Amino acid sequence: MNELAITVIGRDRPGIVADVAEVLARLGANLTDSTMTRLRGHFAMTLICTGPAAAEVEAALASLAAEGQLLATVRAVTPDGDVPPVGEPYVMAVHGSDRMGIVAAMTRVLVDAGGNVTDLSTRLTGALYVVLAEVELPAGVADTLLDRLHRTAAELGVEVTLRPADPDLL
Amino acid sequence: MTGEERGPEVGLGDWTPESLDVPGEVRAVVSAPHPVLSRAADEVDPRAKETVQLAADLIATMKVSPGCVGLAAPQIGVGARVFAVDVTGHPKAVTVHGTFVLCNARVVEATRWKPGREGCMSVPDLTGDVKRASRLVVEGELPGSGEPVRLVTDGFEARALQHEIDHCAGLLFLDRVAGAHAVYQRKVYL
Numbered sequence: 599m600n601e602l603a604i605t606v607i608g609r610d611r612p613g614i615v616a617d618v619a620e621v622l623a624r625l626g627a628n629l630t631d632s633t634m635t636r637l638r639g640h641f642a643m644t645l646i647c648t649g650p651a652a653a654e655v656e657a658a659l660a661s662l663a664a665e666g667q668l669l670a671t672v673r674a675v676t677p678d679g680d681v682p683p684v685g686e687p688y689v690m691a692v693h694g695s696d697r698m699g700i701v702a703a704m705t706r707v708l709v710d711a712g713g714n715v716t717d718l719s720t721r722l723t724g725a726l727y728v729v730l731a732e733v734e735l736p737a738g739v740a741d742t743l744l745d746r747l748h749r750t751a752a753e754l755g756v757e758v759t760l761r762p763a764d765p766d767l768l
Numbered sequence: 769m770t771g772e773e774r775g776p777e778v779g780l781g782d783w784t785p786e787s788l789d790v791p792g793e794v795r796a797v798v799s800a801p802h803p804v805l806s807r808a809a810d811e812v813d814p815r816a817k818e819t820v821q822l823a824a825d826l827i828a829t830m831k832v833s834p835g836c837v838g839l840a841a842p843q844i845g846v847g848a849r850v851f852a853v854d855v856t857g858h859p860k861a862v863t864v865h866g867t868f869v870l871c872n873a874r875v876v877e878a879t880r881w882k883p884g885r886e887g888c889m890s891v892p893d894l895t896g897d898v899k900r901a902s903r904l905v906v907e908g909e910l911p912g913s914g915e916p917v918r919l920v921t922d923g924f925e926a927r928a929l930q931h932e933i934d935h936c937a938g939l940l941f942l943d944r945v946a947g948a949h950a951v952y953q954r955k956v957y958l
Contacts, residue, residue, distance in 0.1 A: 765895035
């Protein structure tokens, strides 16, 4: 079974998801994990599919791209199974005046503490810049990490919070 | 309300799991997708022998499942409005009623809604952010005696009750997540 990594991005308009999903379904490509979101007027889709050969999907999406302003990429990837968890889930929130290098500096602090970012989104609205990250941290590092995050945030002139996001099993 | 009319008793009275007086059997927990988890369960007769056995089975299955604080009949494949809850010792619990089973339970008051991240034995690989009332009044009947009761609770026990009542209505936490980005892969197994 082929596993494909597909990205589609284009000027947002109603029907992009339906159009792309329809093409994939017609080819027998099974959409597994995906995120699709609007980023400043562009619609961005990142998905993993299983099924047909990459070339076949690429050709089918190219026909769709030709009609509008969609850019699609398709490549075969090797499924390598799940990455074992680093530890406990946390949410990091950063906000403040926009400037160069906020994501770079803050995520570097996370990585240096052994953390692994599993989800991240940023928004710029007016002068306000917002970063939200889901991050897995090794047990026991959160307190010292928070000190380092505060120091880096202070240098950048932004605010940071880090809170546990451990689920309750019901 | 006149003095003659009495609402349901507040609290569990002298009900304990031992009042069921039958040994519970550990049952297999079903996972989504399964049709029994997605349809509204049927009302039960709380005095019926099979309801009492079901209550005992729910408690037995909940007790052997690590970290499990609640289990609804649909989760063991039975489409009946019965569930067990026990949040004793949970760090987020405030009011605690111990181990109990309710039949035909319904929410009568729900206030102070708060977000929280939930997982479910029937959806083992995902968690999600769900708003639940942190002040809750629930009415239902006790298995065995059939006594109508009213439970007033809060915090984590309130969350657990809403999660189990949802199961009895054919709803999973997935039906209530806060948005398209509020479901997460669950990687830490208890």
